[in-house]
Amino acid sequence: MPTKTRDPGVPAAYNPSEFPAFAVTVDIVILTMLKSRLHVLLVRRGVAPFEGKWAIPGGFKRPNETLDEAAKRELSEETGVDSASLLKQFGAYGDPGRDPRMNVVTVAYLAVLRDVGAVVAGTDAAAAALLPVSEALTGKLDLAFDHARIVRDAVERVRVDLEQTGIATAFVGPTFTVAELRAVYEAVWGVHLDGANFRRRVVTESGWVIPTGRRARPGAAGGKPAELFRAGRMWKQGGPIRHPQSPERGKGNQ
Amino acid sequence: MPTKTRDPGVPAAYNPSEFPAFAVTVDIVILTMLKSRLHVLLVRRGVAPFEGKWAIPGGFKRPNETLDEAAKRELSEETGVDSASLLKQFGAYGDPGRDPRMNVVTVAYLAVLRDVGAVVAGTDAAAAALLPVSEALTGKLDLAFDHARIVRDAVERVRVDLEQTGIATAFVGPTFTVAELRAVYEAVWGVHLDGANFRRRVVTESGWVIPTGRRARPGAAGGKPAELFRAGRMWKQGGPIRHPQSPERGKGNQ
DNA sequence: CAAGTTCTGGTCGACAGGACCATAACTTCC
């Protein structure tokens, strides 16, 4: 909103044509776990510019909706998923020339989902796919526009939020094993966590996970069937697991 | 950017008139320490709407500059300060009707400065002032547009960043005492920190603060003169002080 | 039944972090 109250030249009522007009879009980085690796939902562009390249889904904001509503609508249109609680705004991008056709400012959202696989399979397989974020981050896929940077920022945000918020439970289903939850942390952070210590942390204190009494069927390799839990209320106030290297602040110099 | 690749109706080259046009502005929440309290720089609006109300400074983004550049330019125009390193984007706001005149999407930036007092004194005193954030947060000041929400989000961001980044040193001058630095944490978090423990944390391990050999003059109340330090390189990798309540996660329930 | 795999609980030591005390070095006031 204009707040240049001290500029004498500003009229009392703006004429929109006097100020640069922008298109405002909302883009969504949809992340999910697949085969113990972090994946991102990408669509293949069918029109110029960047025709044939991968891009993250998005669309124009409408004047009569909020940014959050626009993101929710786009997510629903794109995947059919209707869960607004996992949508989080994490950045705005407005470099000149980022869209060669016109001035576009985009507001980027992060969505963490489970079971996107079925959704993607239902759409045109050639137009949408789940791809490992590692490939997008290392530049193996060159994405359209500045979407590589947006995806990078989104993943960085997830890495931080995993420690500070309860975003971890958004990656798993309504019921899950401790090992599934641990796999989320290990995949996002790229570290190995001790299974026993991890379990102690989330199971010992009540509020994090609630036992359902049921057990999961072991995988193909066998093993003891794991307990099935559901998420407790404590995840609303941040996650229980800290990044391994984070407590060792101040080291590594001298 | 438009990525609705599967929509058949999208032409290869957009006609800007076919899509809703928005004005894009950049607003800056400028925070500083004054009398051991957190203050925000506000300007008094001279024109409708919200004439006479307080607002945070900002202005229109130009088509040929990035959002970061626009924020830097506005900060310079508003305060004369030319330090881009302390500018951080923290949110975008685009609710319909947030500006009664036209569709405006604003991208909000946070700037942490010291010595804004001299800058404010130099401008028209009636048009700009440093006010305690507590008054803006509690609703004592009713701000223009949705600026109350924006200020609230900015302060929340600072509270988090104080723990995770080296933003604390941006509040103090090039040389500072340990007590000055501690006052920043205490003011932003609203807690009391033990002076001895605080000092041990930042002084013991090298890299956080570097002694200058000089001493500050005691305040009006007297006391032992404090050592003067300057910021070390470790602040680039996060702050050394943790929020007191943050390690006690998972308590308070059962 | 044997071997392999995963889950789950236990122990132990290192260490960060907070509470608290004591002393040093300056001020102002009488």
Next chain:
DNA sequence: GGAAGTTATGGTCCTGTCGACCAGAACTTG
């Protein structure tokens, strides 16, 4: 000039957390 007050700075102790590691439980497949 001394007393009282204030702030800075260093020391000690104690508690809780967290990771490494071990051992047993419970299932798989062959």
